Amino acid sequence: xxxxxxxxxxxxxxxxxxxxxxxxxxxxxxxxxxxxxxxxxxxxxxxxxxxxxxxxxxxxxxxxxxxxxxxxxxxxxxxxxxxxxxxxxxxxxxxxxxxxxxxxxxxxxxxxxxx
Amino acid sequence: xxxxxxxxxxxxxxxxxxxxxxxxxxxxxxxxxxxxxxxxxxxxxxxxxxxxxxxxxxxxxxxxxxxxxxxxxxxxxxxxxxxxxxxxxxxxxxxxxxxxxxxxxxxxxxxxxxxxxxxxxxxxxxxxxxxxxxxxxxxxxxxxxxxxxxxxxxxxxxxxxxxxxxxxxxxxxxxxxxxxxxxxxxxxxxxxxxxxxxxxxxxxxxxxxxxxxxxxxxxxxxxxxxxxxxxxxxxxxxxxxxxxxxxxxxxxxxxxxxxxxxxxxxxxxxxxxx
Numbered sequence: 001x002x003x004x005x006x007x008x009x010x011x012x013x014x015x016x017x018x019x020x021x022x023x024x025x026x027x028x029x030x031x032x033x034x035x036x037x038x039x040x041x042x043x044x045x046x047x048x049x050x051x052x053x054x055x056x057x058x059x060x061x062x063x064x065x066x067x068x069x070x071x072x073x074x075x076x077x078x079x080x081x082x083x084x085x086x087x088x089x090x091x092x093x094x095x096x097x098x099x100x101x102x103x104x105x106x107x108x109x110x111x112x113x114x115x
Numbered sequence: 116x117x118x119x120x121x122x123x124x125x126x127x128x129x130x131x132x133x134x135x136x137x138x139x140x141x142x143x144x145x146x147x148x149x150x151x152x153x154x155x156x157x158x159x160x161x162x163x164x165x166x167x168x169x170x171x172x173x174x175x176x177x178x179x180x181x182x183x184x185x186x187x188x189x190x191x192x193x194x195x196x197x198x199x200x201x202x203x204x205x206x207x208x209x210x211x212x213x214x215x216x217x218x219x220x221x222x223x224x225x226x227x228x229x230x231x232x233x234x235x236x237x238x239x240x241x242x243x244x245x246x247x248x249x250x251x252x253x254x255x256x257x258x259x260x261x262x263x264x265x266x267x268x269x270x271x272x273x274x275x276x277x278x279x280x281x282x283x284x285x286x287x288x289x290x291x292x293x294x295x296x297x298x299x300x301x302x303x304x305x306x307x308x309x310x311x312x313x314x315x316x317x318x319x320x321x322x323x324x325x326x327x328x329x330x331x332x333x334x335x336x337x338x339x340x341x342x343x344x345x346x347x348x349x350x351x352x353x354x355x356x357x358x359x360x361x362x363x364x365x366x367x368x369x370x371x372x373x374x375x376x377x378x379x380x381x382x383x384x385x386x387x388x389x
Contacts, residue, residue, distance in 0.1 A: 003176045003177060003179065003180075004176060006179075007172075007174060007176065007178075011170055011172065015168050015170070017168065021167070025176070026173070029324075030323060030324045030327050031298060031324065032294065032295065032296075032297035032298035032324035032325060032328075033298055034294070078320065078323055078357075079320075079323020079324065079326070079327055079356075079357045080320070080323070080356045080357060081327075081356060081357065081359045082356050089355050089356065089359045090359060091359045091360050093327070097327075099175065099176045099177060099298060100172070100173055100174060100175055100176060101172050101173075101174045101176055102171070102172060102173060103169060103170055103171050103172055103173075104168075104169070104170045104172060105167060105168070105169050105170075106167065106168040106169075106170065107166070107167060107168075108166040108167070108168050109166050
């Protein structure tokens with residue numbers, strides 16, 4: 001989560017942002033990261049920075065494997081790489097290990113004036 | 116300034132706005148222009164400048180760790196030393212396996228270990244007593260090793276007079292944890308994930324992310340198989356399902372069973388009798 005903060009603050013600084021409104025992460029089901037743990041840490045890690053109060057959006061990527069027998073991809077639920085059609089074990093993971101800062105939404109204007 | 120609710124009819128893509136103005140809505144919030152970076156300003160009631168910036172990044176979160184891991188990997192490559200990242204739950208027998216490696220292979224192979232724990236240097240002391248050159252990394256709060264910690268440990272190895280190029284094997288014993296260490300590349304040439312027969316046959320299914328990245332899966336404490344009713348075929352099936360690329364080796368650090376197979380799985384030469 002510190003990596004999220006550091007990358008987000010770096011980019012926000014480059015764009016002279018006043019605050020970060022949304023941080024979107026892309027996390028594969030086999031990335032080895034628990035989205036709930038990230039959510040838990042998010043507020044604590046962002047406190048006192050431009051990211052304080054930002055919304056955290058997590059795009060979950062379902063692991064997919066390719067079956068060389070059936071020539072098709074299938075969802076590897078719970079990381080199980082067994083083709084649901086033919087039962088062959090796939091050795092080729094197509095997606096599911098992503099651990100990325102997908103996007104940032106920044107507010108770059110002046111401080112809002114209250115009416 | 117942020118879009119306020121009252122601004123939305125004017126600046127968001129809402130059907131009545133499109134019809135009334137007869138032109139596409141200004142791009143904002145839901146725009147799909149596809150540009151990697153775009154900024155657009157919103158005039159407000161007071162005409163003060165304000166802007167939202169949406170940045171499409173797709174940046175790997177662990178890129179800093181990956182850069183350090185790549186540096187470690189090229190250093191290991193230059194020294195020609197195979198490096199294992201050894202992962203398991205606490206108590207699976209990582210340190211006992213290393214002690215057995217020292218006992219069985221110590222005469223024919225020069226082995227060093229880097230050991231990660233949250234606290235204490237007990238493991239490094241155990242390994243030194245077994246005859247291994249061992250460096251302890253105490254991580255404090257961190258439940259996993261990172262490439263930068265290994266980088267520092269390598270400096271300690273060197274200052275202790277241990278030449279990487281003179282080693283036949285470097286083992287990095289990770290912090291006992293089957294969750295977080297899996298995301299961190301340390302620069303290893305081989306990732307070894309271990310489970311003991313006492314942990315249950317379905318352990319791989321509970322921690323698929325860690326097992327998925329394994330090159331070798333070691334089943335340890337096989338001398339206890341009968342005592343705990345270990346269902347070997349079921350365990351092998353579960354490992355195959357979530358660690359499809361891994362070679363499986365069954366060992367007992369207690370009896371030494373399976374150590375030759377492990378040596379071969381790690382790509383090391385079995386010593387020829389003198």
